[in-house]
Amino acid sequence: MEANEQVKNAIFKLLEKYSQGYQDKDIEGILKLFVPEDDLVVIGTGFDEWVKGSEELRCGFERDLEQATHIRIKYRDVTISASGQVAWLSCHMNMEAHVNGQEIYLPGRLSAVVEEKNNEWLFAHLHYSLPAMDQEEGKAYPEP
DSSP states (O other): OBOOHHHHHHHHHHHHHHHHHHHHTOHHHHHTTBOOOTTOEEEOSSTTOEEEHHHHHHHHHHHHHHTOSEEEEEEEEEEEEEETTEEEEEEEEEEEEEETTEEEEEEEEEEEEEEEETTEEEEEEEEEEOOOTTSOTTOSSOOO
């Protein structure tokens, strides 16, 4: 179910606020983009980056922002579908960051579930992953 233009525009604004929050290192601004629920789940690329609930969410984003001096996020190929007050999206989310004096580039993928609460769209679930670099194109599994 493809989302209507009004819903798509609202979710694109949510994505823009998310990337701007990272760029500005605005922890409070980022946290406001997520539902304040105990069953909120955010999954990052690190083995230990499985965050549940608002308290763990703050710690996870504080770590992200503390460990980089510059962060820039860009999206492409965004797809958005919706049903009622729930929508889901997927896209390529590329991140550039300065970490320990080095610039890194993360060609990632983002999927998320967003929920409309009080006329505002918020993340209820977010998963950011990186492709397996040791898995050849056309192969279903990495080489052992």
